[in-house]
Amino acid sequence: MHTKMAINVSPPPGIPEHLAIGPLRITPPVVLAPMAGITDVAFRQLVCEFGGGLFIGEMISAELLAAGDPVTRSMVRFFPGEAIRSVQLYATQPQALRHAITILRNEFGVHHIDLNFGCPVPKITRKGGGAALPLHREQFPRLLEAAVSAAAGIPITIKIRMGLDAEFQYYLDIAQMAHTFGIHALTLHARTADQFYAGEARWDAIRRVVQAVPGLPIIGNGDVWTAEHALSMLQQTGCAGVGIGRAVLGRPFLFARFNALFSGRVLPPYPVLCEVAAIARRHLELMVQYYPEAVAVRRLRKHWKWYFQGFQDARQWMPQLLQAERATEVEDLLRKMNSREPYPLTEIWMPRGKRGKQPKVVLPESLRRRLATGRFDIDPITGSGG
Numbered sequence: 001m002h003t004k005m006a007i008n009v010s011p012p013p014g015i016p017e018h019l020a021i022g023p024l025r026i027t028p029p030v031v032l033a034p035m036a037g038i039t040d041v042a043f044r045q046l047v048c049e050f051g052g053g054l055f056i057g058e059m060i061s062a063e064l065l066a067a068g069d070p071v072t073r074s075m076v077r078f079f080p081g082e083a084i085r086s087v088q089l090y091a092t093q094p095q096a097l098r099h100a101i102t103i104l105r106n107e108f109g110v111h112h113i114d115l116n117f118g119c120p121v122p123k124i125t126r127k128g129g130g131a132a133l134p135l136h137r138e139q140f141p142r143l144l145e146a147a148v149s150a151a152a153g154i155p156i157t158i159k160i161r162m163g164l165d166a167e168f169q170y171y172l173d174i175a176q177m178a179h180t181f182g183i184h185a186l187t188l189h190a191r192t193a194d195q196f197y198a199g200e201a202r203w204d205a206i207r208r209v210v211q212a213v214p215g216l217p218i219i220g221n222g223d224v225w226t227a228e229h230a231l232s233m234l235q236q237t238g239c240a241g242v243g244i245g246r247a248v249l250g251r252p253f254l255f256a257r258f259n260a261l262f263s264g265r266v267l268p269p270y271p272v273l274c275e276v277a278a279i280a281r282r283h284l285e286l287m288v289q290y291y292p293e294a295v296a297v298r299r300l301r302k303h304w305k306w307y308f309q310g311f312q313d314a315r316q317w318m319p320q321l322l323q324a325e326r327a328t329e330v331e332d333l334l335r336k337m338n339s340r341e342p343y344p345l346t347e348i349w350m351p352r353g354k355r356g357k358q359p360k361v362v363l364p365e366s367l368r369r370r371l372a373t374g375r376f377d378i379d380p381i382t383g384s385g386g
C-alpha cells in the first residue's frame with residue numbers, strides 16, 4: 001500500500017538545493033527545530049542516521065552556561081562526526097550571552113548558534129525572555145550585537161514568533177533589525193505567542209517576511225507534517241528552508257523522506273510496526289549510550305507514545321512499556337512488536353507534543369506598562385525605539 005503511494009519527483013525548479021546559513025550549506029534545506037527535552041544528542045544522532053539536514057540541539061540558558069552550571073554544560077553534547085554542531089541559546093543579558101558564545105566556540109567547537117526569541121511559556125517570558133524579548137527595544141539589539149560580535153564568524157540565527165498577539169505583531173521589524181545586525185538567518189514560527197500551538201500556522205506571514213527582507217534567509221516553521229508538505233511550504237512562501245518540529249516526534253524516519261524528495265529519489269514508504277519498533281530500539285540503544293540507564297528509560301517514555309500512537313498491534317504492550325524501569329525490559333517489549341501492521345496514516349496530521357492555547361503570555365511588569373502606553377515605535381536601523 002505504501003509503496004504505491006511513493007512518488008518519484010525531481011525537485012521542482014526554483015526550489016533551493018541547500019539552505020545557506022553564513023558559510024554553512026545544508027542539504028536538503030530542512031531543519032530539525034529545537035525542542036527542549038527532545039533534540040538531545042541521542043535524538044539528533046538517530047535523525048541524522050536517516051539523512052542530511054540541520055539538527056538543532058535543545059535550548060540551553062546562556063546565563064547558566066556562563067555561570068559554569070554543570071547540568072547546563074552536560075547538555076552541550078555532540079555525537080561523533082556531528083557535521084554541524086548546533087546549539088540553541090536562551091538569554092536576556094548581553095554579557096552572559098557573549099560569555100556563553102565564547103564558551104561554545106572555544107570549548108565545544110560549535111558551528112552554529114540559534115537564539116530563542118520565540119518561547120511563549122510563562123517561566124521564560126515572565127523574565128522578559130523568549131517571545132517577550134523582541135518587545136524590549138533597547139535590550140533586543142544589544143543581544144543581537146553581543147551575539148554577532150562574540151561569535152567571531154560562527155553563524156548566528158534567531159527564532160521568533162509573529163508577535164505577542166494578533167494586535168501586537170513584530171516579525172517584520174525584527175527581521176529587518178536582525179538583517180541589519182548581521183544575523184545569518186531567521187526562523188519564523190508563524191503563530192503569535194498567545195496562540196501557543198492553537199490555530200493554523202500562517203504561511204502567508206512567512207511569505208511576507210521573505211519578501212520584506214530579501215537579503216535574510218528565512219526558515220519557515222509551523223505545521224509541516226510530511227515531506228510533500230515541506231516542499232509546499234517552500235513553493236508557497238519562497239522561504240530558504242523549512243523547520244520541522246512535532247512531525248518528527250516518533251518519526252525520525254521522516255528525514256529519509258525529506259532527503260529523498262529533495263534529491264528527486266523515490267520516497268521510502270512509511271515503516272510498518274516492526275520497523276518502527278526497530279527504530280525505537282535504536283533510540284533506546286543511543287540513549288543508554290549517552291545517559292545513565294534510569295534517565296534514558298524515563299526520558300524515552302514520552303517517545304514511546306509518539307512512536308506507537310495509532311498502531312492497534314502495539315496497544316497491548318504500551319502499559320508495560322510505559323512502566324518499565326530497565327533497558328532490557330524495554331528492549332524485550334519492543335522485540336515483541338513484530339507485526340507488519342501498516343503505519344497509521346491518519347495519525348500523520350494529528351498535532352503531537354504540544355497543542356492548543358495557553359491562558360495568556362506573562363510579561364514582566366515594566367514591559368506590560370510600556371505596552372499599555374504604546375511606547376514601542378521603533379527605528380529598525382538603530383533599534384533605538386521605546
Ligand SMILES: Cc1cc2nc3c(=O)[nH]c(=O)nc-3n(C[C@H](O)[C@H](O)[C@H](O)COP(=O)(O)O)c2cc1C
Pocket residue numbers: 033034035036037038058059088116118119159189221222223224243244245246247352353354
Ligand atoms: C516538545 C517541544 C519542545 C519545544 N522546545 C522548543 C525550544 O526549546 N526552543 C524553540 O525555539 N522552540 C521549541 N519548540 C517549538 C518548535 O521548535 C517549533 O517551533 C514548533 O513546534 C512549531 O513547529 P512544528 O509545527 O513543526 O511543530 C518546541 C516544541 C515542542 C513540541
